[in-house]
Amino acid sequence: MKKEISLIELYDIMYNHIDPNGWWVARSDWEIMWGAILIQNTNWKNVAKANISLFKKTQFLPQKILALSDEELIETIKSAGSYTRKAKTIKNLANFFNTYDFDLEKVTCLPKKDLRKKMLKISGIGPETADVILMYALQKGEFVVDTYCRRLFNCLGVDLPAYNKAKDLIEIRLDNFTLRHYQNFHAMIVLFNQDYKLPTQFEKSFLAPYKLIIAK
DNA sequence: ATCCAGGCTGAGG
DNA sequence: CCTCAGCATGGA
Numbered sequence: 001m002k003k004e005i006s007l008i009e010l011y012d013i014m015y016n017h018i019d020p021n022g023w024w025v026a027r028s029d030w031e032i033m034w035g036a037i038l039i040q041n042t043n044w045k046n047v048a049k050a051n052i053s054l055f056k057k058t059q060f061l062p063q064k065i066l067a068l069s070d071e072e073l074i075e076t077i078k079s080a081g082s083y084t085r086k087a088k089t090i091k092n093l094a095n096f097f098n099t100y101d102f103d104l105e106k107v108t109c110l111p112k113k114d115l116r117k118k119m120l121k122i123s124g125i126g127p128e129t130a131d132v133i134l135m136y137a138l139q140k141g142e143f144v145v146d147t148y149c150r151r152l153f154n155c156l157g158v159d160l161p162a163y164n165k166a167k168d169l170i171e172i173r174l175d176n177f178t179l180r181h182y183q184n185f186h187a188m189i190v191l192f193n194q195d196y197k198l199p200t201q202f203e204k205s206f207l208a209p210y211k212l213i214i215a216k
Numbered sequence: 217a218t219c220c221a222g223g224c225t226g227a228g229g
Numbered sequence: 230c231c232t233c234a235g236c237a238t239g240g241a
Contacts, residue, residue: 047222
């Protein structure tokens with residue numbers, strides 16, 4: 001019989017086994033943002049390759065990205081796959097920040113809910129990409145319901161509903177979490193998935209003895 | 217060769 | 230509201 005644990009207890013157990021610090025090192029907030037788009041449904045190695053050429057051409061600066069032609073940008077990020085849409089999405093996001101003079105302080109001072117809504121209106125930015133950008137580039141705490149999260153929760157006996165429903169469900173039980181907590185939680189979930197191929201290797205992991213109870 | 221990876225959009229029930 | 234094909238590279 002598995003021991004039933006809450007979300008908070010899950011966080012604590014993971015924190016005792018995984019060091020989330022230093023995950024996703026980036027040279028700037030801009031690098032995080034383009035990376036969040038490039039990683040959509042692809043693997044990190046392909047993104048890393050795209051990042052090298054994107055940095056060489058633009059130093060990740062949105063002004064320089066907007067100065068590239070669509071063809072140039074596509075060529076630059078090609079290795080990340082789905083490049084036609086991703087190039088457009090990157091420019092859409094760069095244009096969004098253009099309306100704030102590329103001044104991130106003018107963006108981060110907005111209320112987090114409004115900001116998230118605005119970001120979701122940008123074509124190519126869905127809920128997960130928005131949350132990752134909000135959390136790692138714009139200093140807003142969000143729970144990211146990505147594939148890794150769903151996979152882990154499945155192994156812990158929880159089948160999460162659609163994105164926003166799942167996010168609300170979880171965040172309401174983490175109401176005293178700080179930005180750092182949310183970042184740690186997401187990082188640890190990713191790192192766990194990289195350590196253990198799920199669902200096959202779950203039973204040999206340190207989380208095998210547990211069953212997650214969301215309502216608890 | 218197939219399958220997959222840190223999703224999203226748009227069309228169609 | 231929900232489902233699902235298409236997107237596209239590079240590695241296993």
